[in-house]
Structures are given as structure tokens and as C-alpha cells.
Amino acid sequence: MNSASLPTLDLSAFPRSVLLEGPTPIQHLPRLSAHLGGADIYVKRDDLTGLGGGGNKLRKLExxxxxxxxxxxxxxxxVGARQSNHARLTAAAAARVGLACELVLTRTVPRFDHDYIENGNVVLDALFGAHVHDLPGSANALQFAEDRANExxxxxxxxxxxxxxxxxxAGCLGYADCAAELVAQSHAQGLSFDRIVVPNGSGGMHAGLVAGFIAMGLDPLRIAAFTVLANASHAHAVTLDKANQTVRLIDPDLRVDRDAISIDDAQLGPGYGIPTDGMRAAVRLMASKEGLLLDPVYTGKAFAGVVDNVSAGKYPAEQKILFLMSGGMPGLFAYRNEF
Structure with a gap:
């Protein structure tokens, strides 16, 4: 494929506030790949978005x-859970552009230790000047937010x-744009990935990538996700709906079929934000072999899925796998006792 025929995506019709410094790098992980003895593993470093401690939510927030x-x-x-990465980065982005920011955080995850309640992202929320509403896990955060907005x-x-x-x-457009960025980078580096693996929480990153690939006329079936929030059936329905809403923003004539969304819940464990042995092992493995930090809620669990699939031969040696590192590193400090 020459540069003239490289698929592109024009999102210039949508309002945007630039929060990233440019494309995030794709890096090869040779030591970890050799250690696992299967597929060649690469990472897309969306943890290296500089503002507010970095992370994938900045693409959406643009x-x-x-x-x-x-x-x-x-x-x-x-809105978000107590240790929400999205909330942290919303507060940082608001500080950057001069908006007042309020965060409605629920104690959704059943953790009550001091580190989880007071450390990690919560420390940064305060530093960025956000006003935090601390609600119980049973609260309807979005309704509270709407009521507060009306006040x-x-x-x-x-x-x-x-x-x-x-x-x-609108937020998912950030990852439609990332799909175009991936295509351009892969072409420039002479890389072709057999699989792109992502964590799936609220589903926006996964949905946006699928929508972007479809809008560029490319096959979205290479994108696979490990859900960290809901079971596979629920996550599939939510992600499919968001992917369709997003692709129709780009082109009302396009649609996303059910089989374009691939989601595995094998790494979910007892639920959102609840540690698993696989997550702990994946975080330690990435850190010890490549010096990179996964987070305990999203990338730790999703990368545990990559490790398992390589070990089981599902990602064999002849394949190239791209793992999207979505950030969330401050969450490690909230889960200090787990390590």
C-alpha cells in the first residue's frame, strides 16, 4: 500500500480541543516476547499522553x-468509581482549558483500605482543583451529576x-481517530498486526477503534478486547451500540455488525476493580521484563489475557500482537497492598 492509497479519516467537522502532543509510539517488547515464546508483542503507548499523568481518556476528552x-x-x-482514571484526566483537561470541574465518584469497588480511598487518582483529582462528590456505591452517579448540573x-x-x-x-471519536493513527504508524514502520488487543471497560475505546476501522473501509475483526467491567454478553451489547452510534456520526450510511465486536470475559474475575492472580502476575511480568507499568484495573487484566492466549497457543509465534496500553498507572498506588 503506497502513501497515496493509505486510508485516512477526516474528523475536522467535530469540535476538538488538542490535549495530546502527537501520536503515541508503538514499541516492540523483545524480552517479554522471547520469555513467553509465542507471538511477537508490541505495545501502543497511550499511557504516554503527557497531560495529567497520561492515559487513553485524553483522546476522548479532546x-x-x-x-x-x-x-x-x-x-x-x-462520573466514575473512586479511583477513576477518566475522572482524573477530566480534572486535568479542565485545568488546562480553564473549566471548573466537579467529579461524582462512587464507592463502587468493595475496597475500604486507606490506600484505595485516599491515594492514587484521588490525590491527583484534588491537585487539579476538582470538586469531588463522594457517593456510596449504590448511588446513581449520572442522576446526581444531572441534578448538580441543574443546580x-x-x-x-x-x-x-x-x-x-x-x-x-463524541468521546468515542477519539479512538476512531486513533484507528487512523494506528494505520499510518503501522504503514510507516512496515508492520502488520494480526491482532489488536484492548481492555474494555465502558466500551468507548473499543467502540471507537471498530468505528474508525469501518469508516476507513478496513476489517475490524482483528480487534479483540478483554472486559474488565461487565460480563461478555453485556459488554458486547454496550460496545456494539456505541460503535454504531460513533460510526454513524462519521457516516450515517455505515453500520457495525455483531461479529465485528470480539469480547472475552475470562480475565474479569470477581468484578470491576477487584484484583486477580492473573492481573498481579501480568503487572509483575511487564514491569520485570520491559520496565513498563500496567495498571491493576484495566491493562493488568487485559494483558493477563494476552499472556494466557500466548501460553495456550492462540497467539502463535508467527503472529504480531499489538496491545494498547491505556494508562492508569496512578491506580497502582491505590492497590499498594496487592503487590
Whole structure:
């Protein structure tokens, strides 16, 4: 494929606030690949987005903050679990562009130790100047956020409410854009990946990548996800719906078929944010072989799936696997006792 025929994606019609410094690198992991003895493993370093401690949510926030500013917002409110990476990066992005920020954080994960409640992302939320609402796990965070937004609107504020994980159709455009970035980088480096593996939480990253591939006329079946939030059936339904909403933003005539979404829940364990032996082993393996830090909630579990699939021969030696490192490193400090 020559550069003239390289698929591209034009998202210039959508409001955007630039928060990334440019494409994130693709890196080969030779020592880890040799240790596992199967597929050749590469990583897409979306943990290296510089703002706010880095992480994949900044891609979504470029379009979400863009939409908020285009609508004249002076305040952004979002929701998440106590150690939400999305909440941290929303607070950082808001600080960067001058928006007031409120975070509605629920104690969804059944962890009550001091590190989880007060360390990790929570420390950074405060440093970025966000006002945090601390709610019990049973609370309806989005309803609370909408009610709070209406209170502020009654005071004359212009409030933008951002959903869980930033995974609205506008937010998912960030990963449609990442799909185009991946295509260009792979071509420039002479690489062709047999599989692209991602964590699936709120589903926006996975949905956006699939939508981007389809919008460029490429096969999305190479994208596989390990769910860290819900069982495979529920995650599939949510991701398929978001992928369809996103691709129709790009081109109303396009659609995503059910078989374009591949999700495995083998690494979910007891539930979201609850550690597993596989996660701990994957975090230690990546750190000790390549000096890279996975997080305990998303990439740790998803990479445990990569390790298992290599060990089982599902990703054999002749294949090249790209793992998307979505960030979340501050969460390691909230899970200190697990290591």
C-alpha cells in the first residue's frame, strides 16, 4: 500500500480541543516476547499522553472538551468509581482549558483500605482543583451529576455533563481517530498486526477503534478486547451500540455488525476493580521484563489475557500482537497492598 492509497479519516467537522502532543509510539517488547515464546508483542503507548499523568481518556476528552467549549461551557461534571482514571484526566483537561470541574465518584469497588480511598487518582483529582462528590456505591452517579448540573445552571453557569468513561459517541471519536493513527504508524514502520488487543471497560475505546476501522473501509475483526467491567454478553451489547452510534456520526450510511465486536470475559474475575492472580502476575511480568507499568484495573487484566492466549497457543509465534496500553498507572498506588 503506497502513501497515496493509505486510508485516512477526516474528523475536522467535530469540535476538538488538542490535549495530546502527537501520536503515541508503538514499541516492540523483545524480552517479554522471547520469555513467553509465542507471538511477537508490541505495545501502543497511550499511557504516554503527557497531560495529567497520561492515559487513553485524553483522546476522548479532546472531543468532549471541544464539544463543551463549543457550547460555551464554563463547568464540566463527570462520573466514575473512586479511583477513576477518566475522572482524573477530566480534572486535568479542565485545568488546562480553564473549566471548573466537579467529579461524582462512587464507592463502587468493595475496597475500604486507606490506600484505595485516599491515594492514587484521588490525590491527583484534588491537585487539579476538582470538586469531588463522594457517593456510596449504590448511588446513581449520572442522576446526581444531572441534578448538580441543574443546580449550577440555576445559578447562571453553563454546565457540560460527561458520561462514564467519556464514552459518548463524541468521546468515542477519539479512538476512531486513533484507528487512523494506528494505520499510518503501522504503514510507516512496515508492520502488520494480526491482532489488536484492548481492555474494555465502558466500551468507548473499543467502540471507537471498530468505528474508525469501518469508516476507513478496513476489517475490524482483528480487534479483540478483554472486559474488565461487565460480563461478555453485556459488554458486547454496550460496545456494539456505541460503535454504531460513533460510526454513524462519521457516516450515517455505515453500520457495525455483531461479529465485528470480539469480547472475552475470562480475565474479569470477581468484578470491576477487584484484583486477580492473573492481573498481579501480568503487572509483575511487564514491569520485570520491559520496565513498563500496567495498571491493576484495566491493562493488568487485559494483558493477563494476552499472556494466557500466548501460553495456550492462540497467539502463535508467527503472529504480531499489538496491545494498547491505556494508562492508569496512578491506580497502582491505590492497590499498594496487592503487590
Amino acid at each position: 472531543f468532549l472538551i471541544g464539544e463543551a467549549l463549543a457550547g460555551g461551557a464554563d463547568t464540566i461534571i463527570t 449550577l445552571r440555576a445559578q447562571g453557569r453553563n454546565v457540560y455533563v460527561c458520561p462514564l468513561g467519556g464514552s459518548s459517541p
